[in-house]
Structures are given as C-alpha cells and as structure tokens.
Amino acid sequence: MQILFMILWILYLFMIGATFASFFNVVGIRTADHISINRRSHCPKCDNTLRWIDIMPIFGWLINRGKCHFCKEPIHIKYLLIEIFGGLSFVLSFLVCGYIRSDWTFDFSYQKIIRLVMYLLTVSLMMMVVVSEYEHHVTLKIITFVFAPILLILSVFTGKDMFLSSMLGMGVMLLLNIVLMLFKRELLKYLLYSASLGIVLGFFGTILAILLGFLLYLIVRLCKKNIRYVYFISIGSVISLFTNPYLYELIKKIFKG
Helix, strand or coil, X not given: CHHHHHHHHHHHHHHHHHHHHHHHHHHHHHHHHCCCCCCCCECCCCCCECCCCCCCCXXXXXXXXXXXXXXXXXXXXXXXXXXXXXXXXXXXXXXXXXXXCCCCCECCCHHHHHHHHHHHHHXXXXXXXXXXXXXXXXXXXXXXXXXXXXHXXXXXXXXXXXXXXXXXXXXXXXXXXXXXXXXXXXXHHHHHHXXXXXXXHHHHHHHHHHHHHHHHHHHHHHCCCCCCHHHHHHHHHHHHHHHHHHHHHHHHHHHHC
C-alpha cells in the first residue's frame, strides 16, 4: 500500500512539475517579448485562444498530435520536451533531497524541505533563462535579481557545512564568469545566474558542473559548432544537480576505504 501511494505521489509530482514548466516557458517567452503573462494562451500562428485541453501539460500536445487544434500548424516538440523535463526535474529533486526513506516512508525534516525548495527554485530559474535565451537571445536579468538573493538567504538555513559549501560554489562560479568576461564582456549578464547555480550546487557540485560543461563545449567545438555559455553551464549544472550528491558520497567511501 505504501509503495502504491508513493508511485501515485511521484506521478502527481511529475504533473505538477510539467505544469510549472509549461508556465515557465510562457514566462521566458513573453517576458523577453514584453508581453503580459496575464493574457490567455493563444496560437502564435492563427492567434486563436487555446482550449483548456490544448494547454494541458504533455497531454495537450499528444492529443492534438503536435498541431494547433484550429489552424493545424505544427507545434514545435520543444514545448513537449520542456514539460517532460519539468516533470522529471521535480521528481528527481524530491528523490535526490532524500525524502523517501528505505522503508518507503517520507522524511520531512527541516533542512530537507529547505534543500528541496532550493532545488525547485533552481530548475525553475534554469528553465526560464534557457527558454528566453533560446527564443530571443535575451537574459531575464529581473528573474535572476529575484532568485539569487532568495537562494542565498535559504542557504543560511541548510546547516554550517552546506552553507560553507554554497559560498565556495558561488565563489567558484563567479570567478569562472569573471575570467570568461575578460574574453567576452557580454557574459556580465550571466553573473547572478552563475552565482545562483553555485549556491545550490555547492563546491563539489560546481566543480562537477564546470567540468561537464567544459566537456560539452569541447565536443560541440570539435563538431565545428558554437554553443553559448548559458547552455553549456546550464546543462553541466542540471546533470551535476541530480548526480553530485551520489558521486560525493561514493568518493568519500572510496577514500575512506
């Protein structure tokens, strides 16, 4: 019974994440376009107001077979992928933060709740920033100005060791951004975004994110393509976010053993 309840809870969390991802996608696009987010969702091609079933996360795209219900114009698959990513990121955040004990019961300790909130805020920030960059090459500075101080304040309540790790992570990310600014001054706009990622990733997670991002950068360059800073640091960070707690524990066991 407990396992069934846990599965239902995870499915519910997945749909919540997909719903938020759909909203963050709208925020990322409309804020960059200076369009009010209060306007009802509409087709960008025919401008018809979408039905409630059309805007259902994941199912709306699948039911309409990737096309607008009214004009039948194709809807890019990126919208579906963003919603799936949102759902998975919310579920992974819940699992990585250690909310499920070995006996399939919940562990809602104070610090784990703070950690989960930080994870959810970070994946939300990444979705909005990456979407706005992809659609319009615009960085949502106002979003990072809001998220960065909130994450910094929350990190104070995660415990002495984790707070210290957060400060080191933020310092490393800021240092990386400042060094890269010597070559590209326009990277100044990513300063607070990088700092936000460093706060949540901590020292070990930040180093891992930078290494993964640099590896991605090298692979793309070998294919003679260009990749923007925000993409490789975001991809490296999201992989690190969900793997570094396990890798950190594994490394500690190896050295202790």
